[in-house]
Amino acid sequence: MYTKAAQQYDFKVKEDLLNQLPFLFDHSLTDKSLDELLMQYYIFHHYGLTLHQKTKQLQRKNRYFPLNMIDIRNLKQDQELIARELYQQELNQTEYFIKQISKYHQLSGQRVLDIGAGSGGMSFYLTENFHCQTTMLNLSKEQVKLLKRIITLKKIAGKANVVAGNMNALSSIRLATTKFDLILQNETDMYITSLSNFLANIGKLLSADGCYATISWYKTRESQNIKNIDRYYFTAMKNLEYFRGELIDQNFKIIQEIDLTEYAKPYWYLRNTFQHAKGFVEAEFIGGLENGSLKYQLIIAKKNGVR
């Protein structure tokens, strides 16, 4: 089944990235220029964290410029600053997520399943810094192609692999291994259709002391903001209480939860005032974050009975 969500992602990739691919796939690229190009693509793949010094300066100047996968080479200096800031916040989120997981689960050499891998930010970081064997699952055919090319460019074939498939049909997907030590989701819970089936499958794929970690957007109640975000992204955001309950019902023990809502707000304010932002979804996120119906939450769980 090819969902609307995946079509939307392929559309984004096609429209916003593919015309840059000749640069991306130029084998004469140095690592630095590869990073520069990936940066253009990574932005807006998940959402950033942390209010750090540069953001504060930009806020003081009241000159916000969120970016929507545009070519940073054509940006004026201050816009480029904002682009880099948003990218930095997305990197912060990835590093923060991995650091939190590492407190509860040793990462070195682990077999990792990254569900809804996007352009591979989490997986490449784990492969390159922790020698993990990563499997990136992604429904988007265009992103799967992109991930394969990045693996080739980074020369990490055999350490990282890509599987095209639907997270809602996990039990029928042929994966690189039958068990994983770490299964993670970075902002992809909202694509799950049946949470109980999904978590039951995660439980089967996890090794005995395996770890399941997720950062996602959750609702605390219904609101127009939530409805509009779901409509915009073709998603089904989960209620946080319901998510916790399903984890427990599926025999998981929650070992850490961190509410990141406050740390996510600056990203949306920054993005909302950029001249290239469409503004619609940004306003809905800000509305939901401010009225408390939307939460940004990190959850780490293990199978019950395991510390």
Ligand SMILES: C[S@@+](CC[C@H](N)C(=O)[O-])C[C@H]1O[C@@H](n2cnc3c(N)ncnc32)[C@H](O)[C@@H]1O
């Ligand atoms: C918000 S992006 C997150 C990407 C990545 N995890 C990150 O943090 O950068 C959502 C990703 O989930 C993928 N996706 C959406 N629905 C999916 C499904 N049913 N099965 C597998 N992947 C899916 C999309 O193609 C996209 O790559």
